Amino acid sequence: METGNANRKKIRGKKIIIFLTSLLIITAASFTFLNESIVQSKPDYDYATITNKVQKVGNHADVWSSKTETKEMKFIEDQQDAAKEASYFPDQDTAIREMNKHWALFPNTAVPGDVILVRHDSPGTINWQGKEYTLSSFGTGYYTYLPIPMSIEAGTYDIGTQQLTIKDKTFKKSYITVSEENQNIRRNTERIMADQKMIDKARSQSADEFLFSPDSEFMTPVEGERTTPFGYTRYVNGEYSGSHTAIDWAAPTGTPIRATNDGVVALSENFYLTGKSVYIDHGMDLFSQYIHMSELKVEAGEKVEKGDIIGLVGSTGFSTGPHLHFTFWVHNVPSNPDMYLGKTPFQLVDEKD
Numbered sequence: 001m002e003t004g005n006a007n008r009k010k011i012r013g014k015k016i017i018i019f020l021t022s023l024l025i026i027t028a029a030s031f032t033f034l035n036e037s038i039v040q041s042k043p044d045y046d047y048a049t050i051t052n053k054v055q056k057v058g059n060h061a062d063v064w065s066s067k068t069e070t071k072e073m074k075f076i077e078d079q080q081d082a083a084k085e086a087s088y089f090p091d092q093d094t095a096i097r098e099m100n101k102h103w104a105l106f107p108n109t110a111v112p113g114d115v116i117l118v119r120h121d122s123p124g125t126i127n128w129q130g131k132e133y134t135l136s137s138f139g140t141g142y143y144t145y146l147p148i149p150m151s152i153e154a155g156t157y158d159i160g161t162q163q164l165t166i167k168d169k170t171f172k173k174s175y176i177t178v179s180e181e182n183q184n185i186r187r188n189t190e191r192i193m194a195d196q197k198m199i200d201k202a203r204s205q206s207a208d209e210f211l212f213s214p215d216s217e218f219m220t221p222v223e224g225e226r227t228t229p230f231g232y233t234r235y236v237n238g239e240y241s242g243s244h245t246a247i248d249w250a251a252p253t254g255t256p257i258r259a260t261n262d263g264v265v266a267l268s269e270n271f272y273l274t275g276k277s278v279y280i281d282h283g284m285d286l287f288s289q290y291i292h293m294s295e296l297k298v299e300a301g302e303k304v305e306k307g308d309i310i311g312l313v314g315s316t317g318f319s320t321g322p323h324l325h326f327t328f329w330v331h332n333v334p335s336n337p338d339m340y341l342g343k344t345p346f347q348l349v350d351e352k353d
């Protein structure tokens with residue numbers, strides 16, 4: 001694990017900003033305007049307060065030297081960034097604690113197939129499981145998701161100054177029987193490869209910020225019976241077929257499928273293997289995937305909000321009956337959606353440190 005060549009001066013500057021920011025947050029209780037701008041977790045309220053302050057600075061521009069004004073504007077910008085980032089955490093104390101750390105992991109214990117969110121106080125990269133991940137600026141910090149491969153060994157891994165504990169998990173086996181005709185679908189590798197190219201391209205372009213709002217928890221996308229959980233080892237007609245890196249819900253054809261959270265539709269296509277499929281970008285290289293649908297209700301490029309109907313349950317592509325096959329893709333690695341259902345990544349904070 002290593003960070004890129006982060007400049008020491010920058011780190012020192014950042015530390016000072018964070019120190020000042022935290023000092024201001026801590027003293028916020030005694031100042032009404034700060035109390036309003038930082039303590040309130042609703043971002044629109046924060047922005048309204050900050051906008052008022054920006055206007056005040058503007059009105060007094062004639063009596064202020066331009067240097068002081070620039071300093072003040074920078075100060076307000078930092079406050080705005082800190083308030084925006086803090087609003088994503090469950091409460092103010094957690095925000096202060098996590099935003100003052102050099103490195104933070106959400107969460108710091110995981111199992112194969114999980115995903116963690118990493119925060120660092122400086123820009124740079126992380127080498128994780130043979131791949132390099134660039135940290136993206138958000139608020140006053142730098143973030144990236146890291147996928148935990150299905151093949152990872154249990155143990156302790158260093159990420160910056162933090163330790164990630166990977167626990168063992170045994171996945172059950174699942175046996176399915178399909179018709180010869182259905183089996184043939186999987187043998188047309190040329191068509192599958194052509195579709196995969198398009199899917200990989202869509203999944204490699206993600207928004208450089210979190211597209212869901214601060215308290216928007218990921219929701220279960222369909223009402224149905226959970227038939228296959230994430231991670232089951234699959235055998236198709238007695239042959240080993242890899243891990244089922246998704247959750248299946250059986251539901252009648254035509255049951256509405258909803259966006260698990262806010263985002264932008266990256267793909268809405270009828271693919272050979274996965275049938276009518278939708279991919280939604282939630283920002284920072286986290287995508288949700290919905291396949292085998294009977295009908296597509298959105299188009300690529302469309303902005304969606306959590307709960308919007310994006311398609312209907314079906315059995316298109318390589319499928320044995322009407323169901324939704326739903327998963328997350330993190331930097332092009334399938335990851336267990338159960339991690340985030342009913343939560344946001346920022347709520348997976350370990351309380352003990």
Ligand SMILES: [Zn+2]
Pocket residue numbers: 228244246247248324325326
């Ligand atoms: Zn499935």
